[in-house]
Amino acid sequence: MDLPLLPYLAQARSASPLWVVAGYLGLLLVFSVFSGRVLRRTSSDYFVASRSIGPFLLLMSVFGTTMTAVALVGSTGKAYDRGIGVYGLLASTSGIVHSLVFFLVGIKLWAIGKRHGFVTQIQYFRSRFDSNGIGYLLFPILVGLVIPYLLIGIVGAGAVIKGVTRGMFPDTFDAGAIPPSITGAVVCGVVLCYVLVGGVRAAAWANAAQTIVFMIVGVIAFILISDKLGGMKAASEAVANNESTSELLAREPIGKLQFLTYLFIPLSVGMFPHLFQHWLTARSAKTFRVTVIAHPIFxxxxxxxCVLIGIWAAGHGITAPGGNSNAILAKMVGTLLQSPFLTGLLTAGILAAIMSSLDSQFVCLGTMFTHDIVVHAAGKDRFNDGQKVLLGRGFILLVVLITYLLSLLDPANIFDLAVWCFSGFASLFPLVFASLYWRRVTREGAIACVLVTAITWAILFWIGLLGPAIAGERSSEDFLPGGVMPVTIMFAASTIALVGVSLLTKPMSPKIIEKFFVVQD
Amino acid sequence: MGASTQSKLAWGFVAVVAILHFDFWLWTDKSLLFGFLPVGLGFQMLISILAGIAWALVIKYAWPGWIEKWAESGEDS
Structure with missing residues (x-):
């Protein structure tokens, strides 16, 4: 197999792909101007799109939101390191669990949100548990967990552009590649433009468009890359025939207990605040049907x-730049596809996947701050619609700035960081599930669940990732206490706290229960 | 067959797909389907397709028909 990678990298490369990417980002900016002119200027439209989103737009926006940098950049990198098992860990599991959560939790929360006029997750929990305190407790925890989620996107975009532009600017940047700090600023800037102008409706439209772009482009990338590697058969045979990579074709690098306990991770979608907001945008319960069915296939x-590209890269001895497997997809695209237009298009597709998650997360942060903190504390009539939107925008800008600064610290592998973030949300899943299906859950039980989740997450995150990273001992091995995913311990602890404390405390009043539980005739 | 039985069967199919997802019998199998697709990956892709079918059955036979009416009759809607 002739892979002329080194000679190709040695010379300064054309910057033409960047013009394609710039063109794509420019289109999004045009969209932001357009959405600012045509969208309704009410806070209801800005925050929940006036609850009018149809089946196709809901499917695309929910799918685009859940497919982050992890789906393209992280999955390729993890498959490069650990093999095909990564698909079973998160992809097929998510196909089962995400749809389960959409069906059992999403539809019910949509109905409750519509019935009682909720806009945010915290409004729901405050009302369900008749407690202001749970809102103030949940807000920093949810924002704190969304920040690593945002980081995943910004770091992923930086890794992609760095990989693709390697050698393009030898006199300007280190290794001739655009540094992640510039990419992060540009991506955040573009997403902020259309989100700040159009809110959740603009995010849903942009998500749908970007999801179509990254799905089509992903398939094109796969066909072209496999063609460059001599066809799919030759590409996979190279992995099998290479002694050091043949194990990537099986799942030996992944523990069975680890595989089993990964099932908890996708439960995180039940507590993602940005997904809660997308659910509320649905026109009706029936709108969810297409999303539930098509999600596993998508x-x-x-x-x-992506998984195949990851193992093919390993099998062909392609090295991750700087040992960073996040950059392997970009390297494959940048070095194997020697058409600047195609490289640019594929890079834009990868950025589309990343931005289609960032936008929803940005909007939800603003919504939560406005409704759950400012309006809640100052009173409903203290601010007019315009002022509410302005407050939301201000908070979004602040959090994006903090996240951008954190991204400059070069955080951990995207996949691993994502799993930690998802683990936190997944450990709060018992809270939302019990609030919908268990009449006996109490305010005290809910608070105990949140506190125990925060404490166990912080301890395990410190032991498993942050502590070793600060000490410069970043390990390539997964952190598996007792052979299981850390989420197992967090999930068990939060469930025990929720159930135990609820049973020991006074039940919620029947009036509250009646408000949220349906009596079916 | 009654609606309740159909609903139970649909949920049963979801459970079977979830159990099949833990395909430990393919753990060390490195063979390639059609000459290019690792068998473990191919099986998990089949699980994704079966999941789509399972959810279609749940939507058809276990749909909460009452929920729309309940949501619409709310105090704030």
């Missing part, structure tokens, strides 16, 4: 090619 279309 995941397969995106993940399977």
């Amino acid at each position: 995941i397969m279309v995106v993940w399977a090619p």
Whole structure:
């Protein structure tokens, strides 16, 4: 197999792909101007799109939101390191669990949100547990967990552009590549433009468009890359025939207990605040049907090619720049596809996947701050619609700035960081599930669940990732206490706290229960 | 077959797909389907397709028909 990678990298490369990417980002900016002119200027439209989103837009926006940098950049990198098992860890599991959560939790929360006029997750929990305190407790925890989620996107975009532009600017940047600090600033800037102008409706439209772009582009990338590697058969045979990579074709690098306990991770979608907001945008319960059915198939279309590209890269001895497996997809695209237009298009597709998650997260942060903190504390009539939107925008800008600064610290592997973030949200899943299906859950039980989640997450995150990273001992091994994913311990602890404390404390008043539980005739 | 039985069967199919997802019998199998697709990956892709079918059955036979009416009759809607 002739892979002319080194000679190709040695010379300064054309910057033409960047013009394609710039063109794509420019289109999004035009969209932001357009959305600012045509969208309704009410806070209801800005925050929940006036609850009018139809089935197709809901499917695309929910799918685009859940497919982050992890789906393209992280999955390829993890498959490069650990093999095909990564698909079973998150992709097929998510196909089962995400749809389960959409069906059991999403539809019910949509109905409750519509019935009682909720806009945010915290409004729901405050009302369900008749407690202001739970809102103030949940707000910093949810924002704190969204920040690593945002980081995943910004770091992923930086890794992609760095990989693709390697050698393009030898006189300007280190290794001739655009540094992640510039990419992060540009991506955040573009997403902020259309989100700040159009709110959740603009995010839903942009998500749908970007999801179509990254799905089509992903398939094109897969076909072109496999062609460059001599066809799919030759590409996979190279992995099998290489002694050091043949194990990537099986799942030996992944523990069985680890595989089993990964099942908890996708439960995180039940507590993502940005997904809660997308659920509330649905026109009706029936709107969810297409999302529930198509989600597993869409995941397969995106993940399977990425996993194959990851193992093919390893089998062909392609090294991750600087040992950073996040950059392997970009390197494959940048070095194997020697058409600047295609490279640019594929890079734009990867950025589309990343930005289609960032936008929803940005909007939800603003919504939560405005409704759950400012309006809640100052009173409903203290601010007019315009002022509410302005407050939301201000908070979004602040959090994006903090996240951007954190991204400059070069955080951990995207996949691993994502799993920690998802683990936190997944450990709060018992809270939302019990609030919908268990009449006996109490305010005290809910607070105990949140506190125990925060404490166990912080301890395990310190032991498993942050502590070693600060000490300069970043390990390539997964942190598996007792062979299980850390989420197992957090989930068990939060469930025990929720159930135990609820049973020991006074039940919620029947009036509250009646408000949230449906009596079916 | 009654609606309740159909609903139970649909949920049963979801459970079977979830159990099949833990395909430990393919753990060390490195063979390639069609010459290019690792068998473990191919099986998990099949799980994704079966999940789509399972959810279609749940939507058809276990849909909460009452929920729309309940949501619409709310105090704030």
